[in-house]
Amino acid sequence: MKTAVAALCAGAIICAHLPAQASNLSPDRWPGALRSQLERAELSPHPGAARIVEGKSELVAGTLSPIAMHAGMEALRQGGTAADAAIAVALTQTVTNLGAVVSYAGEVELVYYDAASHRTYAMDAGWNSWSGEHDPRTIPAPDLSMLGLAGADSSGAQGRKTMVPGFMAGMQATHDRFGRLPFADLFQPAIWYARNGVTITPLLAAYFALEKDRLSRTPEGARFLSQAGNALPKAGDRFVQLELARTLSGVAEQGARYMYQGPWAKAYVRTIRREGGAASLEDLRRYQVNWEQPLQARYNGAIVQGPGRSSAAVCAVLTSLNLLDGAGGPKLGPYWKDPAAFAVLTRINNLATSAGWNGQLLAFERQNGFASTCASRLDPAWAKATLPNLPTFIGEPGLPGHHSDSVVVVDRWGNVAALVHSINSLLWGQTGIVVGGIPISGSASINKARLATLAPGARVPVDMAPLIAFRDNRPVAAVASVGSSLHPETVRIIVGLLDGRDLGELAAAPPLLENFAALGAAQPLGAAPAPVPAGAYSNMFLSRLAEAGLKAVEASTTQTAAQRGTVAFVNIDRTSVQTAEAPGVLVFGEAR
Numbered sequence: 001m002k003t004a005v006a007a008l009c010a011g012a013i014i015c016a017h018l019p020a021q022a023s024n025l026s027p028d029r030w031p032g033a034l035r036s037q038l039e040r041a042e043l044s045p046h047p048g049a050a051r052i053v054e055g056k057s058e059l060v061a062g063t064l065s066p067i068a069m070h071a072g073m074e075a076l077r078q079g080g081t082a083a084d085a086a087i088a089v090a091l092t093q094t095v096t097n098l099g100a101v102v103s104y105a106g107e108v109e110l111v112y113y114d115a116a117s118h119r120t121y122a123m124d125a126g127w128n129s130w131s132g133e134h135d136p137r138t139i140p141a142p143d144l145s146m147l148g149l150a151g152a153d154s155s156g157a158q159g160r161k162t163m164v165p166g167f168m169a170g171m172q173a174t175h176d177r178f179g180r181l182p183f184a185d186l187f188q189p190a191i192w193y194a195r196n197g198v199t200i201t202p203l204l205a206a207y208f209a210l211e212k213d214r215l216s217r218t219p220e221g222a223r224f225l226s227q228a229g230n231a232l233p234k235a236g237d238r239f240v241q242l243e244l245a246r247t248l249s250g251v252a253e254q255g256a257r258y259m260y261q262g263p264w265a266k267a268y269v270r271t272i273r274r275e276g277g278a279a280s281l282e283d284l285r286r287y288q289v290n291w292e293q294p295l296q297a298r299y300n301g302a303i304v305q306g307p308g309r310s311s312a313a314v315c316a317v318l319t320s321l322n323l324l325d326g327a328g329g330p331k332l333g334p335y336w337k338d339p340a341a342f343a344v345l346t347r348i349n350n351l352a353t354s355a356g357w358n359g360q361l362l363a364f365e366r367q368n369g370f371a372s373t374c375a376s377r378l379d380p381a382w383a384k385a386t387l388p389n390l391p392t393f394i395g396e397p398g399l400p401g402h403h404s405d406s407v408v409v410v411d412r413w414g415n416v417a418a419l420v421h422s423i424n425s426l427l428w429g430q431t432g433i434v435v436g437g438i439p440i441s442g443s444a445s446i447n448k449a450r451l452a453t454l455a456p457g458a459r460v461p462v463d464m465a466p467l468i469a470f471r472d473n474r475p476v477a478a479v480a481s482v483g484s485s486l487h488p489e490t491v492r493i494i495v496g497l498l499d500g501r502d503l504g505e506l507a508a509a510p511p512l513l514e515n516f517a518a519l520g521a522a523q524p525l526g527a528a529p530a531p532v533p534a535g536a537y538s539n540m541f542l543s544r545l546a547e548a549g550l551k552a553v554e555a556s557t558t559q560t561a562a563q564r565g566t567v568a569f570v571n572i573d574r575t576s577v578q579t580a581e582a583p584g585v586l587v588f589g590e591a592r
Contacts, residue, residue, distance in 0.1 A: 158275025
């Protein structure tokens with residue numbers, strides 16, 4: 001009977017919504033040679049060679065971890081949906097990264113296309129502030145020196161840097177609506193690597209060296225730091241996270257409530273209050289994810305959908321697409337070959353990034369009868385009126401970026417998931433606080449300016465913008481981007497996919513960097529010097545760019561690595577699904 005049902009379901013969309021029999025995703029079951037190969041690949045943050053990854057119907061692509069990509073593919077192979085695979089990837093990415101740039105006590109944003117209903121869903125599982133925090137402007141500052149920005153005094157009560165996390169509630173809600181495999185089974189790869197250990201990569205070793213003092217500040221942080229058997233983990237050491245394995249096992253058995261009402265929740269509140277924060281069990285208990293109507297814009301005949309109004313970043317990205325479509329973007333050449341295209345992209349991204357707070361733009365909108373809202377900026381009429389005035393708008397200070405991981409998945413039924421999850425802070429949260437093996441984010445310090453405009457206990461807007469693009473009501477592309485420059489990187493990748501650029505060239509093209517200097521200086525956005533990776537462009541290209549009125553300023557390799565965005569993407573046609581890997585780009589893919 002099981003064989004008959006499996007055969008019947010092989011191509012049926014409706015079967016994606018039927019419960020599957022128990023699965024086993026444990027790496028114990030993976031072929032030994034394959035697991036060794038994946039662990040060797042894990043030692044480098046990016047692929048060693050360029051390649052196109054192509055499959056007939058199923059694909060997983062995401063940042064940092066080939067082990068996590070395979071965990072997602074195992075979920076698909078054993079009958080899971082795109083949601084199941086995305087959850088398995090996110091859980092595994094976090095353990096293989098040792099919680100350095102992502103966190104089980106972080107935030108998550110999802111855009112999901114459900115093939116059975118032909119409907120796109122947007123889920124926000126961002127931060128809630130503590131209802132007892134009434135003076136956010138005095139929260140200790142973040143240390144942004146790693147991003148090349150001015151340092152600040154980050155001392156003070158580190159518990160005040162924390163907020164109510166949404167990650168695990170988001171995993172549960174995603175599974176409840178779209179999952180097919182048992183929720184507990186999706187934790188198996190993460191728990192296995194927590195118990196058996198992850199080899200410290202050179203990159204993680206460098207991270208530990210940078211953050212040793214902060215992690216050592218608390219007894220829990222010092223215990224976390226010692227999990228490779230010495231005071232400072234070195235490259236090649238095996239980092240074993242037994243305390244984390246117990247926490248993940250608790251969530252697998254009891255669901256997300258373990259972290260919102262159960263033992264972890266109580267330990268979290270107790271620790272944060274010890275560290276001077278205003279945590280409460282009631283704030284954790286009342287946390288809920290938000291399901292929202294996706295926002296959308298048009299570009300090159302496609303409809304591009306992203307998260308709802310909870311996302312500050314998606315409005316900026318879709319505004320860029322609206323402006324670029326109005327500027328004839330599809331007729332431009334690839335920006336890495338065409339200085340005119342580079343100049344247009346840069347100027348549009350500068351304005352779109354700052355649109356929410358740019359005083360001159362807000363005045364322009366009032367004078368011309370446009371509402372200063374996201375919906376208004378996604379109207380082609382707004383783009384038509386704004387484009388001639390683009391060079392005149394002046395930059396104003398904005399907000400810094402953060403670390404994250406991303407994943408895109410397509411399953412055999414045509415469901416598509418684009419998911420981004422984030423620690424929303426710098427390495428290991430910069431607090432030194434660890435609860436149940438989970439380093440705790442200092443996200444409130446990053447978001448203190450926003451918190452000052454919100455009521456205590458409110459939901460905080462997120463800076464993540466996963467997207468799915470459609471033509472003729474059919475998904476044709478999905479992207480999920482991370483990093484400080486996620487806005488320009490998201491725009492360049494989705495535009496390249498919809499313009500039909502070569503996938504290998506697109507993946508390997510120089511990244512577009514967020515222009516923090518332009519956003520923070522009182523100068524015309526259209527003429528502000530544009531940061532470019534050192535050595536990425538020829539002198540002739542840079543000269544022609546200058547002739548177009550845009551001066552380039554080369555960013556060092558270190559600055560580029562710290563500031564760039566990284567995009568996991570999938571291109572979907574009627575016969576196959578594809579992504580691309582490139583050396584230097586922190587994205588891996590697997591397909592079948």
